[in-house]
Amino acid sequence: MAGPVPSTDLVADVLAGRTRGIARLITRAEAGGAECRPALAEIYRHTGRAHVVGMTGVPGSGKSTLVRALAQALRANGRTVAVVAIDPSSPFSGGAILGDRIRMNDIAADPGIFIRSMATRGALGGLARATLDAVDLLDAAGFDLVIIETVGVGQDEVDVVQAAHTTAVISAPGLGDDIQAIKAGILEIADIHVVSKCDRADANKTVTDLKQMLMLGLPASLDGQWPAPVIATSAETGEGVGELVTEIDRHRAYLDESGRIGDQRRRIAERRTLKIAEEIIRSRFVARRAGAVAGMLERVCARDLDPHSAALQLLHTLHEDRDDDQNA
Amino acid sequence: MAGPVPSTDLVADVLAGRTRGIARLITRAEAGGAECRPALAEIYRHTGRAHVVGMTGVPGSGKSTLVRALAQALRANGRTVAVVAIDPSSPFSGGAILGDRIRMNDIAADPGIFIRSMATRGALGGLARATLDAVDLLDAAGFDLVIIETVGVGQDEVDVVQAAHTTAVISAPGLGDDIQAIKAGILEIADIHVVSKCDRADANKTVTDLKQMLMLGLPASLDGQWPAPVIATSAETGEGVGELVTEIDRHRAYLDESGRIGDQRRRIAERRTLKIAEEIIRSRFVARRAGAVAGMLERVCARDLDPHSAALQLLHTLHEDRDDDQNA
Numbered sequence: 001m002a003g004p005v006p007s008t009d010l011v012a013d014v015l016a017g018r019t020r021g022i023a024r025l026i027t028r029a030e031a032g033g034a035e036c037r038p039a040l041a042e043i044y045r046h047t048g049r050a051h052v053v054g055m056t057g058v059p060g061s062g063k064s065t066l067v068r069a070l071a072q073a074l075r076a077n078g079r080t081v082a083v084v085a086i087d088p089s090s091p092f093s094g095g096a097i098l099g100d101r102i103r104m105n106d107i108a109a110d111p112g113i114f115i116r117s118m119a120t121r122g123a124l125g126g127l128a129r130a131t132l133d134a135v136d137l138l139d140a141a142g143f144d145l146v147i148i149e150t151v152g153v154g155q156d157e158v159d160v161v162q163a164a165h166t167t168a169v170i171s172a173p174g175l176g177d178d179i180q181a182i183k184a185g186i187l188e189i190a191d192i193h194v195v196s197k198c199d200r201a202d203a204n205k206t207v208t209d210l211k212q213m214l215m216l217g218l219p220a221s222l223d224g225q226w227p228a229p230v231i232a233t234s235a236e237t238g239e240g241v242g243e244l245v246t247e248i249d250r251h252r253a254y255l256d257e258s259g260r261i262g263d264q265r266r267r268i269a270e271r272r273t274l275k276i277a278e279e280i281i282r283s284r285f286v287a288r289r290a291g292a293v294a295g296m297l298e299r300v301c302a303r304d305l306d307p308h309s310a311a312l313q314l315l316h317t318l319h320e321d322r323d324d325d326q327n328a
Numbered sequence: 329m330a331g332p333v334p335s336t337d338l339v340a341d342v343l344a345g346r347t348r349g350i351a352r353l354i355t356r357a358e359a360g361g362a363e364c365r366p367a368l369a370e371i372y373r374h375t376g377r378a379h380v381v382g383m384t385g386v387p388g389s390g391k392s393t394l395v396r397a398l399a400q401a402l403r404a405n406g407r408t409v410a411v412v413a414i415d416p417s418s419p420f421s422g423g424a425i426l427g428d429r430i431r432m433n434d435i436a437a438d439p440g441i442f443i444r445s446m447a448t449r450g451a452l453g454g455l456a457r458a459t460l461d462a463v464d465l466l467d468a469a470g471f472d473l474v475i476i477e478t479v480g481v482g483q484d485e486v487d488v489v490q491a492a493h494t495t496a497v498i499s500a501p502g503l504g505d506d507i508q509a510i511k512a513g514i515l516e517i518a519d520i521h522v523v524s525k526c527d528r529a530d531a532n533k534t535v536t537d538l539k540q541m542l543m544l545g546l547p548a549s550l551d552g553q554w555p556a557p558v559i560a561t562s563a564e565t566g567e568g569v570g571e572l573v574t575e576i577d578r579h580r581a582y583l584d585e586s587g588r589i590g591d592q593r594r595r596i597a598e599r600r601t602l603k604i605a606e607e608i609i610r611s612r613f614v615a616r617r618a619g620a621v622a623g624m625l626e627r628v629c630a631r632d633l634d635p636h637s638a639a640l641q642l643l644h645t646l647h648e649d650r651d652d653d654q655n656a
Contacts, residue, residue, distance in 0.1 A: 037636055040634065040636070041634035041636065041637060044631060044634040044635070045631050045634075046631075047631065048631055132635075262629075265629045266625060266626075266629055269625050269628040269629045269635070269638075270617065270625050272628075272635045273624075273625065273628060273635050273638045273639050273642055274609075274610060274613050274639075274642070276635055276636055276638075276639035277609060277613070277639040277640075277642050277643050277646075278606045278609060278610070279639075280639055280640065280643060281602075281605060281606060281609060281643070282602060282606070285602050285605070289598065296601075297594060297597045297598050297601065298594075300597040300600075300601060301590075301593045301594055301597045303372060303373050303374075303375065303376055306368065306369035306372040306373075307372070307460075307597070307600045307601050307604055308365055308368070308369065308604055309369060310597075310601045310604075311601050311602075311604035311605040311607075311608055312605075312608065314601055314602070314605050315605050315608060315609070315647070316647075318605075319643070319644075319647045
C-alpha cells in the first residue's frame with residue numbers, strides 16, 4: 001500500500017544533514033521527474049550559505065587526486081566538504097566509466113565528507129540542472145564547502161563551473177600539444193591556477209610558463225581586480241594543498257569585501273534559469289514529437305521548410321500546447 | 329552609398345560553387361545575424377546531395393592529420409571535399425588556438441578542397457547551428473563530401489557529429505587512462521573505427537583491444553545492422569587511408585540500400601530544429617535581460633523564487649513579448 005516516500009518528506013532529513021535523505025533527493029533530481037520539484041523549491045530557500053568551488057582541468061591533469069587531497073585538507077581544517085563530480089561518460093548510455101567514485105572511496109567513511117558522481121544524461125540534457133540541484137541539496141544540508149569537479153571541455157561543463165563562486169583550473173606538466181591548447185581555452189575562467197604533479201621534474205617549466213602568460217595579460221582574467229595566483233601542488237607529497245585552501249578562503253573574502261559576490265549571484269541565477277528554460281523546451285518537444293511536431297519535421301526533411309523557420313513554428317506550437325509541463 | 333552585398337545576392341555564387349561567396353556566407357552565418365536568414369533558407373532547398381562525414385576523436389588522436397590525408401585521398405579519387413573543423417578554443421574569447429588552419433594550408437591551393445575552421449561562440453551558443461549552416465552551404469555548392477572535424481568531448485560536439493551520415497571515431501595508441509575513458513564514451517557513435525598512428529609499435533594493441541571490445545558487443549553500436557569496421561591507419565605512411573575511403577563509401581551504400589538514410593534524415597532534422605529553438609530562446613532572453621526579466625532574477629537571487637518556477641515564468645514572458653525575433 002505504501003509507495004515511495006514523497007520527496008517533500010525528505011526535506012527535513014536534508015536540512016538536518018542526514019546523508020540518506022540527501023542521496024535519495026539527488027537521485028530523484030537526476031531522474032528529472034516532476035514529483036521532487038516542490039521539495040527542490042523548498043530546499044532552494046535554504047541555500048546560499050556554502051562556498052561553492054569549481055575544480056576543472058583537462059583529462060590527465062590529476063584533477064580527481066587533487067580534489068581528494070583538498071577535501072582531506074579542508075576536513076583537517078575543521079570544515080565539512082561535499083564533492084559533486086561529473087563523469088565524462090557516454091552521452092548515450094549514461095554509463096559511468098571513470099573510477100572517480102572508487103578513487104574517492106578511501107575518504108568516504110568520514111561523515112563530514114559527501115561524494116557524489118553525476119552521470120551525463122544524454123541528448124535531452126539536464127546534466128547542468130541536476131548538478132546544481134545537487135549543489136543546492138548539499139548547501140542546504142549545511143556543508144561548508146561544495147566542490148564541483150568537472151573536466152574542462154565542453155559547454156555543459158563550463159556552464160556548471162560558472163555556477164561556482166571560486167574556480168580553480170588545474171594544469172599538469174607533460175601533456176601533449178592538443179591537450180595544452182584545450183586547456184588554454186579554460187585558463188581565463190580561473191580564479192586560482194593550480195599546477196599539479198609538482199613532484200615531477202618538468203613541473204617547474206609549467207609553473208614558469210603559466211606565470212609568464214599571466215604577466216603578459218594572457219589570458220585576461222574575467223575579474224580584472226583579482227590577480228589569479230599560481231599554486232604548485234603535489235597530491236603525492238602534499239605540497240601546495242594547504243596553500244590552495246588559503247587561496248580559496250582568500251578569494252571568498254575578496255568576493256565578500258568587494259561586493260563582487262552580488263554580481264556573481266545574479267550571473268549564476270541568470271545562467272541557471274536560462275539553462276532550465278532550455279531543458280523545459282526539450283522536454284515539451286519530446287512529449288510532442290510523435291504528434292503535432294512530426295509533420296513539420298517531415299517538411300524539413302523534404303527541404304520544403306528550412307530549420308530556422310521550423311524552430312520558430314516549433315516554439316509557438318509548444319507554447320500553445322503546454323499542458324505537459326508537469327513532466328518538464 | 330553602396331552597403332555590403334545583401335546575402336541573398338550571394339546565393340547564386342554559392343550554387344555556382346564560387347569560393348568567395350561560400351566563405352562570406354559562412355562568416356555571416358557564424359555571426360548569427362538575421363540578414364542572412366532568407367539566403368540560408370534558400371540554400372537549404374538545394375541541400376541533400378553531399379555525403380556528410382563526421383571525424384571525431386579525443387585530443388592527441390591525430391585527427392587533423394588524418395582528415396588531411398583523407399581529403400587528399402578523396403581528391404586523388406576524383407571527388408571534391410570540404411572540411412569544417414571546430415576549434416576547441418575558448419568559449420569566452422572565441423579565439424582560435426589550435427593550428428588546424430595552418431596544418432591544412434598545404435592542401436588549400438586545390439580548388440576542389442575547401443577548408444574552414446569554426447570558432448566556438450561562447451555562452452550564447454550557436455556553434456552547432458553555425459556549423460550546420462556551413463555544411464548546408466558546402467552541400468549546396470556541390471562538394472561531394474563534407475567532413476565535419478570535431479574533438480569528441482562535450483554535448484555540442486556530439487550534437488554536431490550526429491548531423492553526419494557517417495561517423496568515424498579515431499583512437500590512438502599511447503594515450504593516458506583519462507583520455508581513453510573519455511574516448512570510450514564516444515565509441516558507440518562510430519560507424520567506422522579508425523586507429524591512427526599505426527606506424528607506432530604499440531598501435532597493434534590498440535587495434536586488438538578495440539576489436540575485442542566490439543566482439544564482446546561493447547559498446548553496442550547504435551545501428552545493430554551495421555558492424556562497424558576497425559581500420560588501422562598511418563597518416564605518415566598512408567597505410568589504411570584508402571581503406572577508410574572504401575569504408576565510408578560502403579557505409580553510404582548501406583544507408584541508401586537499407587533505407588536507413590530516411591530515419592537518419594528525420595533524426596538529423598529533429599535535433600537540428602530543436603537546437604535552433606534553444607538558440608532563439610537564448611537570444612530572446614539576452615534581448616530582455618535588462619527589462620522584464622531582471623526583476624524576476626533578483627527574486628531568484630533573494631531565494632524568494634526557485635530557478636525552475638522562474639524558468640517557467642521566463643518562457644511565458646519571452647513568448648508574450650517576442651517582437652525581437654528578427655535578431656534571434
